[in-house]
Amino acid sequence: MRNRALGAAALATLTLAATACGGGSTAPSAAPTGSATAAPADKGGGRLVIWADPNRVKALKPFADQFGTENGVSVEVKEISKDNQQTFLTASQQGSGPDVMVGAHDWIGNLVQNGAIDPVNLTEEQKAAFSGIALKAVTFDGQVYAAPYAVENIALIRNTKLAPDAPATLEDMVAKGKELKEAGKVKEILCLPVAQKGDAFHVYPIFAAGGGSLFGTTPSGDPDPKKVLLGSAESVKAFGRLKELGEKGDGALKTSITNENYVATFAGGRCAFLISGPWAMGDVKKGGISYDITPVPSFEGGKPATPFVGVQSFFVAAKGKNKTLAQEFVANYVTNKDVAKALYDADPRPPALTAALQEVQAADADAGKFMDAGKDGFPMPAIPEMQAVWEPFGIAEAAVVKGGDPAEAAEAAQKTIDGSLKN
Amino acid sequence: MPSDVPEAAKPRRAPRPRREITTAYVVTRIAVLAVTAAILLYAVPPLVAARAWIALAVLGVVTAAIVCLYLTRRLIPAKYLIPGTVFLIAFQVFPILYTVSTAFTNFGDGHRGDKQSAVTAIETGSVRQAPGSPEYTLTAAVRGDELVFLLVDPETRRVQTGSGEGLAPLEGARLGVTGKVLAAPGLTVLTAPQAAARGEEIAALAVPTAGGLIKANGLSRAVEGRAALGYDPACDCVRGDGDTWTADEARGYFVNAGGEHLAQGWQVDVGFDNFARVLTNPTISGYFAGVFGWNVVFALASVVTTFALGMGVALALHHPRMRGTRFYRIALILPYAMPSFAMLLVWRDLFNRDFGLVNQLLGLTVDWMGEPVTARFAVILVNLWLGFPYMFLVTTGALQAIPRELTEAASIDGASPWHAFRKVTLPLLLVALTPLLISSFAFNFNNFNAIQLTSEGGPFPAENPQVGATDLLITYTFRLAFGTGGAQFGFAAAISVFIFAIVALISVVAFRRTRRQEEVYA
């Protein structure tokens, strides 16, 4: 009897395992607690599914509904809050992804190598309506892969009560910050997140001002993943500048200033200078301080302090069930000014459409100021190799900020990146 | 009895002593059949509609097996084990088997799909608008049953029909302000909802032209484009742009003579390559001993501290004259009732040097997460906070099972309370809890979140950004697998297999030692 018990169990489990592993046409069908009514599966057809992050779902909803009404289709906006890019890739591959995905332009390289998105065909007229940097950001390998809708980059935000004049150089800024700190008016010289693992995105303008660079460039002007320059002499010098600003130097950069506290400290008036982007403005306004936004200054006689520029975009999923509708939505619908403005109202980031930006600027000067600060910015490299750079770069930054040797940190970062790109 | 038992389930060996057919017996059998019927009624029609015959057959076999199992009076252990096992296999064993199977492939970013999808993506991605071609305004229409495009050149407002055969001029069409066709002789113009419903057909229609193909771009525009790259099955290669990329089935890429590959790749079997990479990777092998040592310390310390503290308070509250236990118990389980991801982030900020409450309350300026020793202490402390309520709950439950007479007898015999605890309470507790302690060890051994959300593996020495002081095996190896140009699932799967082997080995050794204990009390 024991044998048979085991045999039966084994049989049942094997068949179940076979069901589950079969993937393709089979499904684990033994759902023993099933009692709900059977509804016929919706076979797509007139249905458009959009995935977005939690911030944007609400803003998209009315426009999605309007699009649905105009075209006689149902539109669903779903909210993904964790690992959006990977979730999109996995779901797409298995056939339950969306038709349209909302995300940042620097995903493009990875999405393309996975065949997850289709190019978006914009007319010349449509292309001309976008700001140059937005269009450049969504162009990968000579092909436009997304419809951009918002451009974001960091800038220097200062408390005009504490620091009435925009500093001309980083040295001026640090001097002013130190002066205020010694006078007991502020707690920190500069609010720029470093944290224990560094923050490559926020420190990049200062790194660039010090002469550092990440990649060489290809003849066509794109970043060249084969030429990582983090360990170059110029970059070591730039890390040296970061060290001077760091905990053993001026004390302007500190690992205790993190993404969680840097905006709050500025908004609480305990810091005269903040380096952040449009997403910080909600908190800054809530803090009720008077402020102004200017480009991040460079060192005296240094290189331009170019920030990274990120572009929020709409993608057409290559494995979507309804690509025609998706193309229609992305290429012909969200590229219109009203949608761009509504998205701005929901989450104030400067629109990528020049016409929308101009309207927004009339009501809110901040958008234009951020745009100005980023006009010479460096679109975040969309190449997949960039993934290998962020973390080692950040750790090298944190190491020098804590007083580590710049040459050693730069060399270690370069070695790590080279090693992982070789694999 | 035999009347309601299917033939297959009839006892073949010497039957057990017969029992009466009670009402409960009949009711449970009817219930089994009713539930089965309900499940089949629910599950079968969609499978038939989807023509999923294999799934249907499996469903039938599994259902029959389960029905037999519950109709017969034999196979009693299986009756109790099968319900949970079904779910265990579908949602725990299957993922494990799948993970192990991917360890032998290059599954990961750039290699997620099959070759056909890669070819499609390469061709689609290389489509360029034909130079100088108009951007047509598109209206979808039907001629008889056939879907056709009505294409309007916005500059000349000339109308053409486009079908699988090519372009043909169309006269007499009426245009709207947007340039869309409102009506055309001999054709039924589709309204927007009608066109939207036929989205797949519209996407599939390609109108051949001299310069390439005209394809729909949404519902209202169409462009003439040409794929710069094309796959040629004869040479198993992709050609175009004056270059040739040949399929490399070992790597899952199309590679040209210069060794450059196209971005889109596909999934291929790589044998034991991933395992070899784990063993030969200089970062993994170079730091393995140190990380492994700390990993064991972390897991052991987590188990010992949570168990000691949880058991300590459970014992303290386990006293007949203890007052306020209800309040205490609620306070003690609160850490466990909070979403742990949130509390890990809160703790990280509490340990901030300049902004954190810990330093502020203690009047210190310690860079907790910035120094190896303090960072290790901090992550263990946070893990203690997160984990001790679990041990507290479990021990509280287990303490109820120990007859108070036993401990009382010990104290009457003159044993000190500590002695009574050591000799009576603790051994009895350990009988019930040792397996939990082992599984808690295993859980903490791979406690990715506890590290990732607090110290992120740091602090890192300046000369090595790959291995931090609080890194566990799973955090530093996964950094290698996921931090380099996308996720490398195959590599991570191989790493998982190794880590599993290590944890399982430790656990099995520990488990063997409990065997004798169990036989005593079982």
Add this chain to the structure above:
Amino acid sequence: MRLALRHVFVLVVCAFALFPIVFVVSAAINPLGTLASTDLLPDGASLANFADLFGSDVYPFGRWFLNSVFIALTASFAGLLLSMSAAYAFSRMRFRGRRVGLLALLLIQMFPQFLAIVTIFIIFTKVTELYPAFGFDTSWGLVLLYLGAALGVNTWLMKGFLDTVPKELDEAATVDGATHAQIFWRVIMPLVTPILAVTAMLAFIGIMSEFIIASVFLRDPASKTLAVGMYGMIAGDQRNANFGMFAAATLLTAIPTVGVFLWLQKYIVSGLTSGAVKG
């Protein structure tokens, strides 16, 4: 141990347990609360964050709350039945493969499950097409998924407990002519209420705070659970802006857990020995 000493010890541990939670409370009633507040005392006390939470048109908090409680209650109750049955078989019956089965249960839990997300998509893409009532974005689908973990550690916990219940009890019942089912329901179950209550509690809490699987499974804002919805509140760069509301939500999340605990507490501490006498 003297009673006073016990109180002192427990109070110290309670202080440790509550320390970060006080910080969260402070953030929840602080109208300007951020994750970075350095002060335990809020800048002002108000229930604005709670009002925002319930008045929010972005976050259907009430729905999340109901979803969570429904899923946690259903899955923990069903899971309890599954694991209790298995524990009964493992503790009371001797069959081939028993030892291996037990060990397998322990080992399965140890495998790093990072690819589970991929397999969820493989399985539920099909389920969603065939049986939408159990597909993505449904509470029932998630309940099924959670039942996969039901056997896991809980079977061990309950088996360890059952092993301490004297076998003579069920042997006596067998002699009286009781079937295995009767013994299971009428003899064993009443005896092990403390551990049933503890396991139910553990399962309930575990499901209430689970978000890694739920976050890919539930995408409709209205279908989300508290943990998923709340994770969305502080995802990305909204972390600071929403922290006050998030802290308020965290506190409210604890309410069902505490409620379930209060309900189960009397079973947890009822004591096996008294039950045994009754049995």
